[in-house]
Amino acid sequence: MFSIERRRQQFDTYVLSDRASNSKLEIVPDRGGIITSWQVQGRELLYMDTARFADPTLSVRGGIPILFPICGNLPNNAYSYKGQSYNLKQHGFARDLPWEVMEQNTEAELSFTIGLSSTPQTREHYPFDFRLVFTYRLQGQTLLIEQQISNLSDEPMPFSIGFHPYFLAPEKHQLRFDIPANDALDQRTQAHHPFFNTFDFAQDEIDWAFLQISRQVSNVADLSRHTRITLTAADEFPLLVFWTLKGKDFYCLEPWSAPRNALNTGDRLLSVEPGATMNTTISLSIEFS
Template sequence: MFSIERRRQQFDTYVLLDRASNSKLEIVPDRGGMITSWQVQGRELLYMDTARFADPTLSVRGGIPILFPICGNLPNNTYTYKGQTYTLKQHGFARDLPWEVVEQKTDGELSFTIGLSSDDQTLEKYPFQFRLEFTYSLQGQTLVIDQTIENLSDEAMPFSIGFHPYFLALEKHQLRFEIPATEALDQRTQERYPFFNMFDFAQDEIDWAFLETSCQVSHVTDLSRHTRITLTAADEFPLLVFWTVKGKDFYCLEPWSAPRNALNTGDRILSIEPGASLNTTVSFSIEFS
């Protein structure tokens, strides 16, 4: 019923297949440990810019990139820690680095675990020793991402974590939203607006952050594709960001643990004590009508 296949391509791709639910997940550890495809009942749910994916010098637009140790960007891409200035580009480095394959399970469950450890390259940008292990699980029509973040440093480790899923949307005007927020921050202009679960897709770009959500569950219904996606995030992800670009067949609904610039401001920054770890989870479910 469950299987995992390794496909040797430009970047090795691992394909998780659940035949009972006709669900498939593709993961590329060497390209930031990201999910590149999620299909249920033979239908692709994610957008992928294949040209950018093929160019390792570019960040990927598509799939589900991992955000760590920051979400969003920093002013001038810099932050200060203990009087020293460090440089981190938007969304951090986890989405650009190769991850290692840790474990694969097909007996009784279908899951794939990848890991990322600090090294000399990361320590230049982020002066903390860490270990990340993410487990991607297919549970019928639900994708679960369990995360363990371990602090291997001898001091408390501040960080943000999040995901940047690109959902396929061919007709955005057919999207209906249930986002548990009444106010949005336009991250380009820093203006705040009341939110009524509607977006103006005539704009060239929408980049709105929902800094105060009333619960951890959101829904997006695509009337044209007859799908309803549910995003459920643990309490460590109190923020959501919605992003899309005119003329592109995607929208992003992103669970973040902290807003932009949190490493400088401390706003809702997560912190782990030396030798300790944090376990958290995010899941996406799909229903068809």
């Protein structure tokens, strides 16, 4: 019923398969622990720019990248901690580093666990010792991502964390949104706008942050594909970001734990005490009509 296959390619790819639901999940630990494909009933749900993915000098545009220890960017890619300046590029470094394969399970469940630990190189940009352990669980038509963030330092560790899923959408005008927010911040212009669950897809780019959501569940229906995707995030993710580009067959609905520049402002910044671990989850579910 369950299987995990390792495909040796440019980057080793692990393919989780559930024959009962005809579901598959592809994970590439060496390329930031990213999910590159999620299929249910044989249908692909994620967008992937394969040319960018093949170039390790470029950030991946597609799949479900991991954001840590920041979401978004910092002014001049810089922040200060205890009087010292550090540089972090947009969305942090977790999506660019190789993750370790820790556990594979095909017995009572279908799951895949990967880990990422601090190194001298990460401490140059983020002066904390940490351990991330993520478990991807494929449960029929639901993808569950469990996260453990451990602080191995001797002082509290501030951070933000998030995900950047690229959902396949060849006909964006056929999308119908249920995002639990009444207003949004345009992250390009810093203007605030009322939100009525619609977007103007004639714009070259939409980059809106929903800084105050009223519940942790959002839905997007695609009338052209007869699908409905539900994103459920734990309370550690109090905001969402919507991003898309004109002419590209994707939209991103991103759960973030904190807004841009939180390492400088402290706005909703998470923190783990020395020797402690934070556990949190998000899930994605698909329905067909």
